Amino acid sequence: MNTKLIRILQKYLLVLFLYFFISPNTYSQVNIDRLKQQKKKLEDSLINLGYWEAIVEIENDSTFKIEEGKPYLWSDLKVYEKEARISISSLDKQIGKQANQYILKKALQKYLVENYHKSGYPLAKANLTIEGLNANNVLASVYIKPQNYIVYDSLDIKSSIQSINSSYLSNALNLEIGRAFNIKDFRAINTKIESIDQINLSSSPTLKFENNKAIIGLDLIKETSNQFDAFIGLVPNGDEVNITGQVDTRLRNLFKRGVALDIFWQKYSANSQTLATALSQSYAFKTDLGVSFDFNLLQEDSTFLQTDLNIGLEYPFWKLLTLGVSYKRQSNGVLREFSPEEIDDIAYRSSETNAIQLSADWNRAINYPVLKNDYYLESAFGIGGKRILNYSSLPEVWQDVPENSLYFSTRIKLHFQRRLAKRFLIEIIPQYNIIENSALSQNDLLRLGGLQNLRGFDRNYFYSRYYTLLNLNYRYFLDNESSVFLLTDIAKLQPVINWTYAFGAGLDVRSKNGWFRIIYALGNELDENVDFRQAKIHFGYIAVF
Secondary structure, three states: OOHHHHHHHHHHHHHHHHHHHHHHHHHHHHHHHHHHHHHHHHHHHHHHOOOOOOEEEEEEOOEEEEEOOOOOEEEEEEEEEOOEEEOOHHHHOOOOOEOOHHHHHHHHHHHHHHHHHOOOOOOOEEEEEEEEEOOOEEEEEEEEEOOOOOEEOOOEEEOOOOOOOHHHHHHHOOOOOOOEOOHHHHHOHHHHHHOOOOEEEOOOOEEEEEOOEEEEEEEEEEOOOOEEEEEEEEEEEOOEEEEEEEEEEEEEEEOOOOEEEEEEEEEEEOOEEEEEEEEEEOOHHHOOOEEEEEEEEEEEOOOEEEEEEEEEEEEEEEOOEEEEEEEEEEEEEEOOOOOHHHHHHOOOOOEEEEEEEEEEEEOOOOOOOOOOOEEEEEEEEEEEEEEEOOHHHOOHHHHOOOOEEEEEEEEEEEEEEEEOOOOEEEEEEEEEEEEEEOOOOHHHOEEEOOOOOOOOOOOOOEEEOEEEEEEEEEEEEOOOOOEEEEEEEEEEEOOOOOEEEEEEEEEEEEOOOEEEEEEEEEEEEOOOOOOHHHOEEEEEEEEEO
């Protein structure tokens, strides 16, 4: 036989020999080792649960026989810190209970977090040592090692441009230089940065320790959240031309210190205009407090002038919950005299109201429609006193109310949006607003109507003591930020007005530098026929920078 052929046959015969005789033994050995490892893990787990006499036997490839035996109890737990014995109440409560090391270590870890990891000792650890067993009792000792004391160093901020003052950001995140390291503050960085306009994180924060100092790295990106929108209108009025218009400005992170300024002005008829301004700063005065100053003005023809002043404080209480308190002063001034016919119709009184208002907000409002699940809540409750001015000079029929009275107000708004499909989203926005006062006048009532709330009607079209309003938007997104939508508004006003509704459609187109919006809406009262000639068209371009 050919020598080469003999070598080939020998090679394949050797392979067959190894397969039939050696492989089964190798597989069997591997399987036995695996079962022994599993048996050891089961025994260790049972001991950690307090079953020190547990017996584990292998019955076959997939079955173990377990006899737990009697559970052991903690009879003595000694805790040492820096060689000094201390007492921890959560561990003392374990004495006499089953010697479950999982429960003990969980309680111990919670103690470390609260007393060390949040107080400058992020590397603190505790070692559990079993000292002995005695008649179903376990004797153990815990040794706590605080390790090094760590303080914050300066933030390591990476950003293409300086979008925020580093000192302000350190204060907002509770990461001031020299302050004791707190693991809770580090874990809250993402949530807190989301609450600051015009900045966001491009990646998760980093943490490293050098020379007993914590160095936190933040990779920041600037986001465009400033908005500006304005238009001027000319309305013929006989031989005259009345100028109307609107300015809506929202500026965020002014001076790179979290200052926000909102200005909204609208002149919607020859002698009627509204002005709303709001100035605020979060994490002011190197504290967690936010401060706000609001001033609002409403002039209704030559009938009355109303001003509102609000000064408030806010505090980030828990996660996305913010609590606030503010002082409100409202002045209502009647601007003209009324004829006898007008006096018999509607009452107008000059007044002054001083109130304290409590607020609770969850999350923050979205600046423009985005294809994502989200929600936020705004609520405010006020109580105060109201005084009617020049009470004795009022027409007698208008003196049928007390000169001094209590004032109550409630405002609740919920914005909820949810994706229904890949590109479909529904927005559900219920809100409720009410004022309670025994001396209400026409110029004290809430105003409703316009693009900001009840679409399809002129701004401030309705006067009401209370209203319940539901806004519904059904959106189809052309991309992540541009959408076409249908709208439905339903409102219940005070009994004299009853139910109103609106329906329509709109388009929101978001670009790099702005946001174009056009809305067609028709509003109607429930007991009236639909008149398409009364439809309103709202359109404009909002610059974003």
